[in-house]
Amino acid sequence: MADGDELRDLWDGFEIYGDVNSDEIGSVLREGIIALDTNILLHLYRCGANARSQIFDVLEEVKVNLFMPAQVQAEFWRKRDGVIREVITTSSLAGLREAQKKALAEIRSWRRRAMSTVEADELTRDLEQLFRRIFTSVSADDGSRGINLKAALSSAHDDAILQRLLALFKSRVGQPYDPAAFETHKRRGLERFEKRIPPGYMDSWKHGQVEEGLGDYLIWEQVIDYASVAGRDVLFVTDDEKEDWWRLDISGEPIAARVELIQEMQARAGVKLHMLRRQEFLEIAGALLDVTVDESTIDDVDPPSLTIDASDGVSLAWTPGRLKALLSRLAEVGASEQEAVIRFAAGPGNGFILRSKVYELTGRPESMLLVGFTKPVVNATNYLQEIGEIPAGIDTALESRYQRPGKAEGFAVPESVVESLKDLGEESSGS
Template sequence: MQGSELSVVSRGIFDCDEAHQSPLQADYERIFQTGMVVLDTNVLLNLYRSNEQTRLDTLAVLKQLRDRLWIPYQVLVEFWRNREQGSIRHHHRGKAKEAQAALEKVPRSARDALERWVAAVHLKNNTEVAEQIDRVLDGLVKAVDEAKTLIEMQAATDSLQGTASTDTDPVLAELGPLLEGRIGEPLSPEAHAKAVQEAQRRADAEIPPGYEDFKTKPSEQAAGDYVLWVQLLDEAVRRGCDVLLVTGDVKKDWWSPQNGDIPARPRMELVAEVRQHAGVALFMLSPGDLLTWADQILDLQVNQASVNDLNQLRAAENEGKPTTAGWTDESIKVFLTQLAARYQVQAKVIVAAAANNGFVDRATVYDLAGYPADRQLKGFTRPVSTIAKELEEGGVLTGEEPFLLQTVYGSESEPSLASGFRLPDEVVPLICEVFEGSGLWPVPRRSDNQAGKQRAVRIAMAMLPANTVEWTVENIEKAAELGSATVSAAGQDVPVEYILRELESHASLWVRET
């Protein structure tokens, strides 16, 4: 063509966002040589939970890949947030106690069962049968004692000593030099706030990664996967090389699950986003699969038992978890009672939200708490997390309950500001049933209903542009009676129907007499 060149793109069968190309050994060889190997938090925490051989094999692989390793700052945050949990540092001791406690019930259960059988078949006076039962039970007690001893010895072998102090923690002693200079920078406060808000938006639309966490965690923690993802994308752009993310996370917002003989693979949306953002390829491996490929490519002679151990740890993270788990009358009562005993403001806000069909706005929170207008709500949901974690460790909660107080962000003028808090739909009737009429339940003012209407108007107006007229119940209702469709506010026509709907939706908002 004269005057211009026609650019022709040669597109192949794999050149679309829906396509998936199975990774080959050559892909992993290239990444081990020139790519970026990103470790998720669970890879580091597994060093506490693994047995001794697995720990040694994992560290050997990571040391071999040292020049390729990179840790998002969010991983560092989550590592330190979780490291001191008993289920991490004392994993082997804790599991040993669980197994021993279960074994201790065996002789008692066996004796009870045999006694019921003897009574049912009328053998109480049969001396020969009684002697045989005693011999069986004695043997069972001996076998249980031997099993408990075996468990105790293995726990002693696998448990790490010195983890109470960072100076003597053997895992930190290995990770310190290994990761020096290989940890990314945190997001700026502004970028972090924006990422948390974007994580909420993506979670609402179920855009991976991280939306699954919003079902069970407070917004700030639930956004962790997306914050990690933003940091990974930025580093991929900076380096311009293929990315291998090693993670023990098995949730569907990271992986497309195994389908028959087709193995699990990264969500296609994640692969496409890395390609569009950084122009590179994304690969993902579980910790066990990393050891398998390292054994083949790096010639490290990884013990197959270590691979099995990591795969079992990964499976155990999800083993026994119900597909749907939620709050019950009893658990919500225990939770809110304990929350109220230590953090009464948060308890009052949760119950007020339940009284208002699951939502409580910013103005109501400030009224209930008695906060000054210049106080921020950052960290407001942290006490809810604290009580939930304590009750989970005490066995009252499963850890799968939806997080009670989700932050709702912003308005057009202040998108990063919390505009209120919302409860999961399923807990609203539970809280109402348990707490309506209790000391936590909001009560109406003793003044007439006009004050309540005025308050509802203020709440409705807080969601609209700053107004140029004095908003009152009277002028809004008068506009509606005259058939006006809108009321002028800050140069905009605000629908009267919208305002009246807001009045109706906030009709159940009450505050205590001050």
């Protein structure tokens, strides 16, 4: 160290690891560039009417700062029809799924009172096979969620969501790369994937679908291109939670944008990069811009694609073993609040826990929203599905319950979780 050189602080040169404050987000909302990932646009078809209206209210407040990369435009049009068909089908089958759950719960109830285990298991298998045939053969009705999606699928003019998006993004969509530039970026993108340079390398397996595999990288490049010209800080909003966009915690939850992305944006465009997930964006923007956004809107998550397990005899209900694995995983990743809430809801709550009780159990102040409270349970469930401990399509273990748009009244667990916790208690007391 040369004479006269001052010692530095620990933060010096590494400020990008610090927390982003609301003033910075407020500044980029009002004066920066706001780029939405394709999944944010497609979510508008999946959410309910009230949530959709409030999301559009937020977007209207920031529309002068909206920018759509050409790749997002291409992905939106390519995926729009499929998402609409999926929502129509899923919404139509929701009632049947609920009927299936109730019927299985009745069988379990009879098993405890007047039916042998063998007979109950046989009836359960028969019932699940019957419902699989119904799900396969039923003709999907209109699952519109507040708009006529069948009409929207037939005619763009009748798509109210599309018409609002067209108005919001009028003269705000970037130019696509010409063939030569695309080939250059294709080559660079594949080189980056080999070195695991974010973003996009998590999709690098999609080499058979070049544009699909390169999609995240192309979006990133087009945002940088625009930011370089505009000279304004960037806010990128996405529902993608993969590691090639985010720094993740132990449970797989995003903490902040990848440091490499922040550094690349600063180096190439000379501006700051901020990233938010949809729920965070709506919560922060609603508060800073004085736009009404209900907790039910913020907490709204896209339902999984409808998949029916075709293997005979595979139950999609929770069993003691599956529940034990879930509770253990929650404890392992530090989600003790969610573990406690599930145990109470499935035990003393007999399937439900009031919002006030959640605050009491967790010690959270009642002024604090419960947005995203079930996310660690979803992440733990997904992890257990990936390693084969529970089947795909299993009942959601913990769900928010809303009587009306606004704040959740509480949280519910399926009957199979209630029964499994009882069985776990009996196993524990008998050992």
